[in-house]
Amino acid sequence: MVDQFNPALTGLTCFACETGHEAGVVHTVCASCEMPLRVDIELGISTPSDVIDPARPSMWRYGPVLPVTPEAAVTLVEGWTPVIDLGDGVWVKDEARNPTGSFKARGMAMAVSAAAALGVTRMVAPSAGNAAGALSAYGAAAEIPVLVSMPEDTPEAFVEECRHYGAEVRLVPGTIADAGAWLAKNRSPGDFDLSTLKEPYRIEGKKTMAYELWEQFGGHLPDVIIYPTGGGTGLVGMWKAFDEMESMGWIGTTRPRMVSVQPAGCAPVVRGFESGAERTEPWANATTSAYGLRVPSPIGGFICLRALRETNGTAVAVAEDRIVPAAAELAALTGLDICPEGGAAWAGLADLRGQGWVSDSDRVVVFNTGTGLKYR
Ligand SMILES: Cc1ncc(COP(=O)(O)O)c(C=O)c1O
Numbered sequence: 238m239v240d241q242f243n244p245a246l247t248g249l250t251c252f253a254c255e256t257g258h259e260a261g262v263v264h265t266v267c268a269s270c271e272m273p274l275r276v277d278i279e280l281g282i283s284t285p286s287d288v289i290d291p292a293r294p295s296m297w298r299y300g301p302v303l304p305v306t307p308e309a310a311v312t313l314v315e316g317w318t319p320v321i322d323l324g325d326g327v328w329v330k331d332e333a334r335n336p337t338g339s340f341k342a343r344g345m346a347m348a349v350s351a352a353a354a355l356g357v358t359r360m361v362a363p364s365a366g367n368a369a370g371a372l373s374a375y376g377a378a379a380e381i382p383v384l385v386s387m388p389e390d391t392p393e394a395f396v397e398e399c400r401h402y403g404a405e406v407r408l409v410p411g412t413i414a415d416a417g418a419w420l421a422k423n424r425s426p427g428d429f430d431l432s433t434l435k436e437p438y439r440i441e442g443k444k445t446m447a448y449e450l451w452e453q454f455g456g457h458l459p460d461v462i463i464y465p466t467g468g469g470t471g472l473v474g475m476w477k478a479f480d481e482m483e484s485m486g487w488i489g490t491t492r493p494r495m496v497s498v499q500p501a502g503c504a505p506v507v508r509g510f511e512s513g514a515e516r517t518e519p520w521a522n523a524t525t526s527a528y529g530l531r532v533p534s535p536i537g538g539f540i541c542l543r544a545l546r547e548t549n550g551t552a553v554a555v556a557e558d559r560i561v562p563a564a565a566e567l568a569a570l571t572g573l574d575i576c577p578e579g580g581a582a583w584a585g586l587a588d589l590r591g592q593g594w595v596s597d598s599d600r601v602v603v604f605n606t607g608t609g610l611k612y613r
Pocket residue numbers: 339365366367368433465466467468469470471472528529530576578579606607
């Protein structure tokens with residue numbers, strides 16, 4: 238295995254068919270069934286002080302549970318974002334503070350670090366906007382060329398941001414699914430595809446949000462996590478991290494109840510959850526102003542459904558006309574820079590409170606996944 242990888246990285250296993258894959262070589266999806274791969278790290282019983290390096294104010298403070306060593310990281314100092322206490326048992330985890338203004342920085346920092354270690358020569362990905370900006374920035378930091386494809390109605394600021402970092406941008410009619418299809422046809426042999434959950438290491442960056450919550454809640458976890466869900470990387474990453482914490486002896490079997498919030502105009506995870514399905518079905522005519530949630534056929538939909546069910550969580554669809562007002566409400570209430578996806582999460586919490594699914598004694602974390610500034 239190349240030196241940049243954590244020696245505790247033992248391999249990768251398919252989330253769907255459990256086929257094992259060798260560590261230390263380039264992987265995208267499972268070689269047998271083309272479903273997402275999970276990164277396996279041999280953790281043993283490790284105490285928090287074995288794992289956490291408090292001197293690092295970034296997600297790299299959790300080096301022993303990450304696939305790439307902190308010394309080999311391509312980093313812009315991402316993660317270790319604050320949780321803001323709103324009172325009444327509600328906190329906002331503010332991911333707008335990350336480099337490039339969203340939680341996508343965590344996943345891309347890890348994926349680009351792994352890609353650089355493996356000698357990848359060009360990185361490509363379809364994106365709703367934030368992932369493209371993050372990939373472009375980390376590509377610049379790693380000095381690896383980047384090509385991103387985005388829906389043609391993506392707000393200009395996302396497009397300009399990618400170009401600012403020197404990436405090549407292609408705009409495609411339709412949704413992220415169409416941007417992905419364009420890339421699949423037009424990429425060159427040797428290009429490395431970092432599409433959501435078609436690349437295994439982005440989850441490992443996102444999972445650090447769960448480790449941070451554990452630290453920020455004084456060695457405990459909140460009761461409920463409200464997460465605006467598109468492709469589901471953050472949801473799946475945190476769910477994986479909880480299992481890791483249990484296997485290391487940090488927590489017991491109780492989990493935060495995980496909630497996916499989606500816009501009513503694109504809610505494949507909510508529909509799958511409500512119908513009791515094991516897999517999500519493609520959503521026709523997806524539309525929403527929360528661009529990061531316009532993911533009509535998430536490849537990891539079945540993993541999101543597992544995470545919601547195994548944590549006694551739920552899934553909520555919010556009407557489109559509530560999303561931007563909810564973002565404005567939360568911004569005015571807190572002074573935080575709230576994106577539409579964060580607004581959707583906030584509206585979802587109001588619904589769950591109204592239904593009594595969230596009670597007054599629950600400690601709830603709402604994710605503001607990015608800055609609202611690029612949507613205007
Ligand atoms: C701001 C924002 N929130 C949420 C999401 C959805 O993220 P995930 O793919 O982890 O579900 C995205 C994805 O583009 C996003 O940009």
